[in-house]
Amino acid sequence: MTRSRRQRFSLALTLLTAVSMLVGGAAVAAGPASATPSPPTTLGDEGGNPLLRDVLESTGRGYAAASVAVENARKRQAAYADELRQIEAQLDQLAPEVGEVAVSAYRIGRIGPLSALLGSASPDDFMDRAEGLDLIAQRDNSKLRRLHEARNRASRAKAAADAAVADEQRQLSVMAAQKEAAERALSLVGGAATEGFVNASSPVAAPAPRNRDGSLPAQSCNRDDPTTVGCLTPRALHALTETRRLGFDRYVSCYRAGGPFEHPKGRACDFSAQPGGFGGNATDGDKTYGNNLAAFLVRNADRLGILYVIWYRQIWFPATGWKAYSSAKGDPSSDHTNHVHLSLL
Known part of the structure; x- marks a missing residue:
C-alpha cells in the first residue's frame, strides 16, 4: 500500500470511528429523554415508628368497632322510641273502653249478674241472659287483656331503650379511650393539630x-x-x-x-x-x-x-x-x- 493510500485509509477509519461515536452517543443521550420513565416498584423504608403503627392499627380497629356500635345503639333507640309512641297511642284508645268496664263493674256490682239470672221469667230467658252476660264478660276481659299486654310491651320497649342508651354511653367511652391512645401515639411524631x-x-x-x-x-x-x-x-x-x-x-x-x-x-x-x-x-x-x-x-x-x-x-x-x-x-x-x-x- 502506498503512503498516500495508507493516509486515505487512516483518515477514513478515523472518520468512521468518529461517526460511530457520535451516532452511539446521540442514541444514548436521546434514549432516556424519549423513553417513559420506569417507576420504582417499592419505596423502601417509609420511616415511622413501629409502636405508632401498631397503636394506630389497634386503636383504629377499636374506634371503628365502637363507632358502629354507637350507630347501632342509636338506631335501636329510635326504633324503641317509635314503638313506645305507637303503644302510647294504643293505650290512649283503650283508656275510654277500660273506663266503661270499670264504671259498669262499679254500677252493677257482684250481685248484678246473679240478680239478672234469677230474675229470668223462663228457662229460655235464663239462657239468653246467661249468653248475654258471657259476651259482656268476654268483651270486658278482652279490653283488659289488651290493656295489660300494651302496658307490658311499653315496659319492655322502655327497658330496651334504656339498655341501648347505656350501650351507647359505653361505646362512646371506648371511642374516647381510643382517641386518647391515638393522641398519645401521634405525639411521638409531632402530633399538633x-x-x-x-x-x-x-x-x-x-x-x-x-x-x-x-x-x-x-x-x-x-x-x-x-x-x-x-x-x-x-x-x-x-x-x-x-x-x-x-x-x-x-x-x-x-x-x-x-x-x-x-x-x-x-x-x-x-x-x-x-x-x-x-x-x-x-x-x-x-x-x-x-x-x-x-x-x-x-x-x-x-x-x-x-x-x-x-x-x-x-x-x-x-x-x-x-x-x-x-x-x-x-x-x-x-x-x-x-x-x-x-x-x-
Missing part, C-alpha cells in the same frame, strides 16, 4: 361491602394486586378501584413483601403524586394532585373502610383528624411528600 386536606366537593366513592350490623368483615389477602405481583384484600382492591375510577390514576404501588405494617397484609397502597413514579418532594400541580387525593380519601374514609392516610408530613386518623407527622429520616418517602399513603381496616 393541622388544618389538613379537606375538600367538600371531592367525589363520592361507592361504599365497600359491610356486615348486616354495619361492621366491616375480616378479610385476607386473596385478590390479585393489579399494581404488583402480590395480593390485596377485597376492601383494599375496592378502594384502589374506586380511587382510580374517580380520576386519581397516577402511578400506584400496593403490596410489598416484608415489614410489620399493612403493605404485606394487602391493606395499603402508595399513590405517587408525580405522573412517572415516586420522585422528590411534590410541588405545584403534583402537590395539588396529592392534596386532592388526600382530601378524597378522607371524605370517603367511612365508605371505603380507611384506617389512616398520610400525606406531606401530616396524618389523618378517624379519631383525631389531621395531625402533624414527622419521621426519623426526613426524606420524601419517610415524610410522604412524594406519595399519599393509604391504610385500610
